[in-house]
Amino acid sequence: VNQVDKRTLEKYQNEAREKSRESWYLSWALDTNEEERGKRKKGKTVEVGRAWFETEKKHFIILDAPGHKYFVPNMIGDAAQADIAILVISARKGEFETGFECGDQTREHAMLVKTAGVRYLVVLINKMDDPTVNWDQTRYEEIRDKLTPYLKKCRFKHVYLDLIEIIDGPLRMPIVERYKEMGKIESGCCRIGDRCLIMPNRTRVEITNIYYEDIETDSCVCGENVRLKLKNVxxxxxxxxxxxxxIEQEACGVGRVFNA
Structure with missing residues (x-):
């Protein structure tokens, strides 16, 4: 935290803007070797989330590949290593249509994972609690009915569609960059007009704008990396x-000492 000074961040912001990659400057600031910097010049990133867990009989590795169209080469590299793919679909009005009917990003990812040799695909329909959907069963069925024929056309024999409920709990968003109020929603959700509390100073603020991947929206949910504009601070x-x-539920705890 605070290991990159403001002048350096501004440099990366300008470079990203020139390459039409305005939202990438934070990841560029973390590039530490020549391979990563070389890939940056080509408009790619090498950052892919990895995690693992074990059961009594199995060891599982999770590869989290970005869904943006500029990250397709990374997604292909991960898919080639996978046995099972999980395709996360947004039910929010406009977002599903953009990925499936307009930008075709959803179609492309489904086809590419099958081409890469993945035999099983799990489809998760997310953001059903969004105000534009409000748990509407008709919306779920609309997405299911559009996706299923295409996935079968890709020759997937096992297609599972399910709903994901947002992680329950009060709003928690650790701020990563103070100049832009950027961070990831770790729990809860927020909307334009919501009144919130910034800890540990207990500053009362109001959310006036929300940006998700440089697109202005009226709400955001758990798991999304967003940029917020705040009033009264x-x-x-x-x-x-x-x-x-x-602000309406118990704020996060504050400590002065911790043991590492």
């Missing part, structure tokens, strides 16, 4: 590591 009053919390 100055930039210099916010530091990396502060946490945006729900």
């Amino acid at each position: 100055e930039e210099e009053e916010i530091s990396s590591g502060f946490v945006l919390c729900d």
